[in-house]
Amino acid sequence: MNRMTGIIKESIIEPEQFSEYIGSTIKVHGSIYKVRRMSGFAFILLRTKREVIQCIYGEEFSRFSLSEIGEEYSVIATAKVVKEERSKTGVELHLIAVEILSRPAMESPIVINNKKVDTSMENLLNYRPITLRNEKERAIFKIQEGLCQGFRAYLSTQKFTEIHTPKIVYAGAEGGANIFKLNYFGKEAYLAQSPQFYKQMMVGVYERVFEIGPVYRAEKHDTSRHLNEYTSVDFEMGYIESFEDIMQMETGMIQYALNHLKEHYRFELELLKVKLPEVKEIPTIRFVEAKELIAKEYNREIKDYEDFEPEEEKLLYEVIKKKTGSEFIFVTHYPAKKRPFYAMEDPEDKEVTLSFDLLFRGLEVTTGGQRIHDYEDQVSKMEERGMTVDLFESYLMMHKYGMPPHGGLGMGLERFTSKLLGQDNVRLATLFPRDRNRLIP
Structure with missing residues (x-):
């Protein structure tokens, strides 16, 4: 018989802890906010509960294909924490692997991953469950x-x-x-x-x-x-x-x-x-x-x-x-x-x-x-x-x-x-x- 003790074992590292793990491999979960494809690599922005984290996909260290993921996929990412002064968090994550937890059934009817949701107030409120993710x-x-x-x-x-x-x-x-x-x-x-x-x-x-x-x-x-x-x-x-x-x-x-x-x-x-x-x-x-x-x-x-x-x-x-x-x-x-x-x-x-x-x-x-x-x-x-x-x-x-x-x-x-x-x-x-x-x- 299982018993609940109230003790939650967290294997996921929170963004505020990243600086403690520079050089280490960690797991972090979130939704893919934006994918910026470049030549041979990509910036992948991961939306966590409070911050949007910059992750790097690179052909030399990522063990999955960029085509496997898309915006609003819920994932658990395995990544190496690398120091990066230009990042808001002071680090960036080099993605090694991703476990896909869920995929959206269809593409979002409204763009939410720009600096602001550029639409009318009517649309902003009509699509509230989505626009609030901005x-x-x-x-x-x-x-x-x-x-x-x-x-x-x-x-x-x-x-x-x-x-x-x-x-x-x-x-x-x-x-x-x-x-x-x-x-x-x-x-x-x-x-x-x-x-x-x-x-x-x-x-x-x-x-x-x-x-x-x-x-x-x-x-x-x-x-x-x-x-x-x-x-x-x-x-x-x-x-x-x-x-x-x-x-x-x-x-x-x-x-x-x-x-x-x-x-x-x-x-x-x-x-x-x-x-x-x-x-x-x-x-x-x-x-x-x-x-x-x-x-x-x-x-x-x-x-x-x-x-x-x-x-x-x-x-x-x-x-x-x-x-x-x-x-x-x-x-x-x-x-x-x-x-x-x-x-x-x-x-x-x-x-x-x-x-x-x-x-x-x-x-x-x-x-x-x-x-x-x-x-x-x-x-x-x-x-x-x-x-x-x-x-x-x-x-x-x-x-x-x-x-x-x-x-x-x-x-x-x-x-x-x-x-x-x-x-x-x-x-x-x-x-x-x-x-x-x-x-x-």
């Missing part, structure tokens, strides 16, 4: 992985507990028309717009909680900044003294994550030529003051006193960058009319809330603020808005039986990644985008 395309999502690692690590140092909340819910956190309905065994249910209700509930359990997970918005937008399913980085924290505690926590989280990228994702950053922002501090400005600043600096009439137009977000970024050097700006004290029913109003001015948005390079990437924690205050505000309080009985249970002052935020991971990489469309930072026109692949 070296630069997959680097995007390694960087996104690094951001999540950084966020998790930082929040763990701050004593947050990671939670996983339901995505099928009885009521929407924000209500309105932008919510997907579904039939749940004969009952009406919805896809969660955010983990808002549940993360607030869990503040009463763990005090500080976070989640990185999908959320759903049935918005009929078709813009470069909107998705109908996206990944939200949420945290909620109790016993806050001010909603500024939340902004301080997010500032620290971003600083930590960017440093994590510098330390562990240099390869991808250099490949994509990413210029990481310096985040020593993030300035803040009140919503009304931001509106007035934009109007003054650009001689623009203020048309909407309740929210920002996308163009205003870009203009605010430009003026703040010029004045402070920061690529981030917290905009605070949004009008109460534009914030959800659980947003706490400013005791000094009930027309505004103790809430904020974080703008990054001219795009809103985070919304957060302090929540109402008192039961009577929450019920009163819901009644003022004409909401049916009974429908929120399970949510209000936490208020009824006592909650500390608390607040939190939600960050759009794809938006943040997209702006970090200097992209012009959030779909480019989404593995398999879901928008009003796209359900596959």
Whole structure:
């Protein structure tokens, strides 16, 4: 009887270990990314889990025919490690033999092994399982992985507990028309717009909680900044003294994550030529003051006193960058009319809330603020808005039986990644985008 011990015997050498094996013969696996035939030899690029490795086929040392292999063949290669200063890895592999594990059934409909996939966004997304194999395309999502690692690590140092909340819910956190309905065994249910209700509930359990997970918005937008399913980085924290505690926590989280990228994702950053922002501090400005600043600096009439137009977000970024050097700006004290029913109003001015948005390079990437924690205050505000309080009985249970002052935020991971990489469309930072026109692949 075989028994599993959890010990994996690796006979395959990883690229980061190659320098330790110069002059030795090793085995490495991967997919053949590109074959460049020359006179009497060939460059064979092997795509491994993180890097594309340069291998050399030579008639004097290779014991197989070049005609036996092709692009996207999965292989185990036996090769000699030879020092090569001009290579990214400092070595090159002289191929001795290859074991073919699989062959593609047909030729790829799209060229993926150039420096970039030179095609329309429609094709890029239609052939996503293939185009993601491009070296630069997959680097995007390694960087996104690094951001999540950084966020998790930082929040763990701050004593947050990671939670996983339901995505099928009885009521929407924000209500309105932008919510997907579904039939749940004969009952009406919805896809969660955010983990808002549940993360607030869990503040009463763990005090500080976070989640990185999908959320759903049935918005009929078709813009470069909107998705109908996206990944939200949420945290909620109790016993806050001010909603500024939340902004301080997010500032620290971003600083930590960017440093994590510098330390562990240099390869991808250099490949994509990413210029990481310096985040020593993030300035803040009140919503009304931001509106007035934009109007003054650009001689623009203020048309909407309740929210920002996308163009205003870009203009605010430009003026703040010029004045402070920061690529981030917290905009605070949004009008109460534009914030959800659980947003706490400013005791000094009930027309505004103790809430904020974080703008990054001219795009809103985070919304957060302090929540109402008192039961009577929450019920009163819901009644003022004409909401049916009974429908929120399970949510209000936490208020009824006592909650500390608390607040939190939600960050759009794809938006943040997209702006970090200097992209012009959030779909480019989404593995398999879901928008009003796209359900596959």
